[in-house]
Amino acid sequence: MSSAPQPTDLKMVAPDRLQIAWSNGQRREYGVRELRDACPCATCREKRSGPATPEMLPVLSPEEAQPLRITAMQPVGRYAYAIHFSDGHDTGLFTLEQLCELGEVL
DSSP states (O other), rough: OOOSSOEEEEEEEEETTEEETTTTTTTTEEEHHHHTOOSHHHHHHHHHHHHOOOOOOOOOOHHHSSOOEEEEEETTTEEEHHHHHHHHOOOOOOEEEHHHHHSOOO
16 A cells, blocks of 8 residues: 555646645645656656757647646556546556655645
8 A cells, every 4th residue: 555645635726737635634736737747657758868859840739739738637546646638648647656746835
């Protein structure tokens, strides 16, 4: 069993802000962009750790051109959440430990 606090309440407080209340009494707020940029999936980790190379401007899909939002959050056991983003990305599992480190304490 995870030693991390458990979420007791999750809510979107603005279209781009998620708030989580934790079992240890802490309340944290997360920017959707911050979460997307911290995605722990292998592809995102590789992009973050790889060498910076000049790239051509990307062609954005209609989903990527819209403001970034969370479209769904699903618990994975008692240790993580799968977060689905409006840009179509949904492969990262955010552990409770990671979520406890991200965001801003309120």
